[in-house]
Amino acid sequence: MTPQEWQQYRQQAAQAWRRVEDPQETIIWVSTDSGAYASGASHTLDAVRRFVAERGIRAHVRITASFGTTWLEPVVDIRRPGAPRVTYGHITADKVGGLLESVLLGNDARADMAYAAWSEQPYQGIQPLSATNWWRPQKRVLLARCGAIDPESLQDYVATGGYEAFEKALFQMTPDEVIAEVKASGLRGRGGAGFPSGIKWESARGERNTPKYIIVNCHEGEPNVFKDRRLMEGDPHQFIEGLLIAAYAVGAKTGYIYIGSEYPLAIQRTRLAVRKLYEVGLLGENILGTGMNFDVKVVPGAGAYISGEASAAIYGIQGQKGMPRTKPPRSAEAGLWGKPTVVNNTETMANVPHIINNGSDWYSTLGTEKSPGTSVFSLAGDIVNVGLTECEMGITMQDLLFISGGGMRGGKKYRAVLAGGISGGALPEHTLHLPNEFNALEAEGSTMGSGGYIIYDEDTCMVDLAWYCTRFNRSESCGKCVPCREGTASQLVMLDRIRQGTATERDLDRLVQSSNDIIAYSLCGLGQAAPIPTLSVLKHFREEFLEHVREKRCRAGVCRFEHARDGQRDGDSFVVTPANRRIPLVATGAR
């Protein structure tokens, strides 16, 4: 496509988008992403289409992805001419008829089924979205298009300012200027480690060895982190645009998008997006007549969490066992096929178009000095608003969990939040004033990680939590190094003894000791983070451990102490699980 043809495409897209903004026509949006589908959204969509066709209603039915309100799925949005868009929650197929009947034909906005109206003022008794607790603390940058556009349409993306940043980079900036801009923005990696992305790009650009590669790490195997998933399912072109800009800046010829096999819909939508880009000529040879060549391949993973680690992802793409390796050399020097490679997280890439469009000055006004920008948090567990929320970095835990997250479900008492997911630590109530930014939670033994927060109420046993996290790390350990492979296994035994009431207080000291050893001598981030949940629980909830050990009492009523016999110990060669089954202690990585 020549630049002129591309401008024509852009105009066509804008033309088509007018239909969405057109107030003459009723629009019905049905949210379709994996969370919505799990709740039955495909049946809802069918029912909506059937209703509209059978009643001969003039309405435009569109699909979108969720804008973050996963707990409301299946979500249907309706905008009638002259009225604001209204979001309705829990619209399973059987409720579609009743809803559409009254809203479209009966002139009743059904405040009883509505969550919020996208207006400044309340509408027919429906609260405005901006007044909801969930929305109030948010600052939407990356999720701005989620819920607004059809994720399967390139036109929608282009009509809402898509690929403008890529054009700007390509036609108005040199690669060095792009890198300088990203560096100045202070963008830090969202995959967990928070490494400055501009520096990574710069060192890959400086390498002589060619060809160079870019990998977008969409593996996200950590339980209860689903922000990358929603970014892929809701707005796949956004991070692909970031990838194109990175390719231009670094001088790469091929990009890989590495997606975990647990994410079939994300793979499907990303593949579709890539195919459309080839069709319009934004991928392939001589992109927009500039002589830039760039290919993108979408590569599926195969269900190993450890393959999300950057060097393991490289082996995974090369069709090998996804095990991390020692560094140096860093991937920027010798990565995929031994060539300079940049590995960035999906959300990191999704930030890039916004930085190029609005400039690094704008970007640094968001968030905090050390962690600029916004971050997408996945909230799950015993909390009301299970789903996504995008807030500026530095928002306090209190605001994040109790305002945007809606607080505890069923009036239960807060016990802990597992911040940063399985590789982070549990934080008790008195730490909720802490800000969410890189390196702020470490003092309390936790981390922001990739922004997946799981909230637990008083019915959760903290020993069980430590056991669970250790089991996860144990079974996902790749087995390459002894401290991680055997250390987590022996911790699992110790924690299980505590759960069973057969431990002594010395076991607690041993746990700390072995944790420190595992952290010190493991090769990659999995081993280095594996004992963190245990240590954080020992630090903040020590009295619960002591209750288990001394009194054989579990205040949450989870541990049954069936094996507790005073002065006696279980054998060390196996672990007794709650189902009283033996888990052999060999490295299988079995799921």
Add this chain to the structure above:
Amino acid sequence: MDNNATKRQFYIGGIEDPWTGSQQDRDRVLSILRGFEGYDPLEALIPALHELQKEYGYIPEEAANIISQEWQIPATDLFGVVTFYADFRTEPRGRNMLWICEGAACYFMGGPQLGQAAQEKLKIEYGETTLDGEWTLRRADFCYGACHLAPLVDLNHTVFGPLSKDELGRLIDNPPKEPEGSHKL
């Protein structure tokens, strides 16, 4: 090849192994491989294994050997990959595939209890297949990104949740063909 067939029958009860070792099967593997022409064999390996597993429900050893020969990938490397990744199975699967989510939300909201109920009802442990070849049971350590439905199970790529033990029991008694209220992922 015939004695192989007996071995397979033994190991998965009454059900027929989808891989018979016939020329037709071998051709099918070759046609999967042809779909990756122009790719670096190593880059194509994992996607090809996924396709093979889609076809047969697992990675038959003979099929893996064909890949190894055709693509000049040492068999040890190839079997290393097959056994490293949790997605790939080396045994035929049951007709129904039941995953119990034990992600960090489902685990604390009743996932293990569902798992225990399923294990007791089907009389197998995680990772095993019933002798009649009807059910394979697995534990999901990942999260389905649908924690609002916790605790949930995934039956033949359809998510059900939140479930009680009894509801799970009824689901196992009557696995729905085209379930309401949920969707193929």
